[in-house]
Amino acid sequence: MTSLITLRKSVALSFVALYLLIGVPLWYKLTTIYRASLPIEYIQDLYNNKFKEIHLTIPVFVKSDTYRFPDIHDAVQIQVNHLLRSKRQYVDWSLEIFPYNETIIDQATARGDDYHIVDLVLDEFVGYNLPYDSKTTIVYFDDTSVASNDLPFFIAQTLVEHTFELEWNHWSLKPDQNEPEQLANSDIAVNYNPNIHLSMSLLNGDGSPVAWEIDNTLKNIFTPFREMISPLVNFTVDAQIAYYNDLNLYQLNNVSNPTWHDLSHVIDLSELSTTNYFVEQNAINLVIVFPGKETNLDGLQFVNTNEENQWGSFIVPQWGVLIVNKSPLEDNALVTENYLNPIMLKFVKDLLRLLGVLDTKDKELSSPYIVIDSVKRIRIIDNLNKAVETLWSLIKLTHQFQQMAIPQEVLEDITNALDMRLELIDLLNNPHVGSNMDWNKALLMSNEIVKSCEKAFFHGEMLQQNFFPQEHKLAVYLPLLGPLSVVIFSGVKALFNEKKSESEEDITSKDEKKGLEEDIAEELKETKELGAIDDKDSISTPASTD
Structure with a gap:
């Protein structure tokens, strides 16, 4: 009887263990939504310091056919740096001034490419001109400007305030500003799209x-x-x-x-x-x-x-x-x-x-190639800013809805965007890379970064905010799990109650048997006292006197 109770107990405990150790975890696993692990801390750091890794450099070659200025590029570089540091910059950027390198320029021209060039021309006056059909800045100078050593400052001023006017105005902040001004009148320009x-x-x-x-x-x-x-x-x-x-x-x-x-x-x-x-x-x-x-x-x-x-x-x-x-x-x-x-x-x-290229109604496009080149760089930075904003919005959305699914495709798109961002920053920070084709490549990369970030944010499951809260999960599965749990645990409880009842019956039987033995022993004692021998039922009589 005891072995049967033990077997039934083992079977009941096996059902409970199977239910708790395998059934419940399996149900929770199958009903839990997938949330890919996003680089939250990295994106938050990017959001707080969007351009900390960027030092955008624009190479400029100085050419002089009349006079040989062996150190003119160094002198112009000092003046350019001084002008750029005179204002607080929203984006860290600079001009890298190089002496004219005919080999590099000829190779670029052969492949249909070009760089920014400053062409120094001796004339009777000091001035500048931005040709309509090239990225060349012509700076006119006279002997007096050379003798007074004013030429480097004039070249630097021409480059910063005229050739690269858009970057200078767009990325320079006023003392009470924290964000740059819009590239163009936002009331007129359409939203940028490639x-x-x-x-x-x-x-x-x-x-x-x-x-x-x-x-x-x-x-x-x-x-x-x-x-x-x-x-x-x-x-x-x-x-x-x-x-x-x-x-x-x-x-x-x-x-x-x-x-x-x-x-x-x-x-x-x-x-x-x-x-x-x-x-x-x-x-x-x-x-x-x-x-x-x-x-x-x-x-x-x-x-x-x-x-x-x-x-x-x-x-x-x-x-x-x-x-x-x-x-x-x-x-x-x-x-x-x-x-x-x-x-x-x-x-x-x-x-x-x-398109946002011109910002005033009456302003003429003096040099479209220079202006469009500047707009490319501004769009690149704006795209990087837009991409980080999109990623941060995605992170906030996932924090707000803890039960929202985060598919693996979302993580892949984010990873692709962040990797491409690092590659783009290396390109922007390289002072030896800055031809027209390089800026075109950088713009295409920035467009792809924005596309990947928006693809992640507007993913089907993210866009529809498909999530399954815990209370809904319980409401759906409780009609199944409730009866199953009641049957299993009530059966185990009944089993233990049945064993306890059988134990009480055994104790009662032992007590009754012990009482019976005590009664028999008492009767035997009484019998002996009456003179019974060898437990035989006999009565002795007195002897006759005859």
Whole structure:
């Protein structure tokens, strides 16, 4: 009986052990969400000191054909460093001044590349010039500036305050500033993206067929601009013609010198934005509007024209450019290349403002190659800043939702972005690397870093915030685990209670047996006292006297 109880006890304890040691951990493991281990401390350190590892260097070669200045580069370097230290910098950057190296320049030219060059030209006055078609800064000097040793300071001032004006203004902080000023007017410029769609539309207020020589205009004017700015922005272009749509501009005929704010109360450009479908996130529009004859027989009176142009131009903030023509088109009209060329030239200038390259309306692009090169560097730093901000937002999100899943793909994207960031910083900090192709490579890398960070942040499971709180987990599995737990533990309890009852019965049996033996012994004693011998039941009688 005892061995049977022991066996039943062993089986019951085995069920409990299986349930607690294997079942519960296995259930918890299978129902626990996967959270990849992110480099939280490293990202937090980057967020607190975003540019501590960066010392952006821009190589500049000094060339002099008239006089030989063996130490001019060292003298200019001292003056450049002094000017850069005169203001607190948001990003640690500097110019590395080198003597002109013909071998390096020729090799770069052979592969279609170039560097920043200072060309010293002896003249009767002191001044500078930034050519339109190169990254060369021409500095004019006279003998007096050489004799007074003013030439190094003038070269340094020209480089810092003019050639690299964008970096100087953007990264220099005022005493009460902690963040740099925007690269351009944020109310006008679209959000930067390396891929932008350009949509061109011709709107005719009438239904008469219209043709336009947009192909030739794009080929002659926009294509060279597109090639020049391609390292910064890649454009995809579409063109269309729409009829019976003049945006109801005739309602502004009583307004003199209207602005975009006046037009915004009359027209709705959202219809034009929804007619095209493209994969790029950002788009810029060029809309050329011709009024209809029925509503504008005498033309749009508010459009100010001159002998050269019969149209007016309006920049629509963060949207594009609206070209409003004064007069309607004739039937079966052809909008010629000569008519479209001035419009396209105006659009290209406005496009630079929409892209954030120009920051003022009337400012001319004196040297587009130098300006675009500077914009690349500023975009690189802005991309690094944006990437760290995105990663820190991701970390805060995972802290806020402790039960949110963190897939392995998220960790891989973050690791890829951080590794590429270190590679990019090595490139930026190298004073011997800084050609046009190098900055293009650095810009592409910074774009990839931002893409990887945003891919991690907008991962499907992260974006949907798929998580399974503990209370929900218990609510789902309690109907299964509850009865199972009750059966197992109640069975074990019953087993132990059954053993205890059997033990009490054994004790009772022993007590009864002992009492019975005591009774028998008492009876035997009484029998002996009565004269019973050998435990036989006999009674002795007295002998007869006969």
